[in-house]
Amino acid sequence: MSTNPSTASGLFSVTVTKPGHGTVRVGPFIGRWTARGFAQALDHSIRHVGAPADTTLDVTPYDQQLPHRCVPATDSVELARQMDQEPDHPGPAGYPDLFTRLCAHQGWETAARAWLEARSHHAQTTIESSATVPPPTI
Helix, strand or coil: CCCCHHHHHCEEEEEEEECCCEEEEEEEEECHHHHHHHHHHHHHHCCCCCCCCCCEEEEEECCCCCCCECCCCCCHHHHHHHHHHCCCCCCHHHCCCHHHHHHHHHCHHHHHHHHHHHHHHHHHHHHHHHHCCCCCCC
8 A cells, every 4th residue: 555655654645627718736735634724714704706617626745746825924025925936817817825824824914914914025126236336327
């Protein structure tokens, strides 16, 4: 009997199947219950964020060979980096976007605060990096 190494190590994904829009995997999560909690919170968001009709969510063993969207970071610096790396795809094709995943992961109030802090950090970093660029010489 062989076991999936991810299951043995306790790593799981939430698989989001969107009819007509493909499948998205989010993970890894440490522990099946953590993944289930995320899936349940994400399921509640489906009605409010424009997920395609008949979207399904499943907890599956994490497979590092498959592409995954990240679990949102809990600190503003890392979350700002994730904002830069993940393009915004509005509508059903982009579900679940980074903010929706953040809400599912941390709850709406905490997610909103973290999002604002990350945007502030991002804006500050942009200002600082543009200030260090020397002006062009004439």
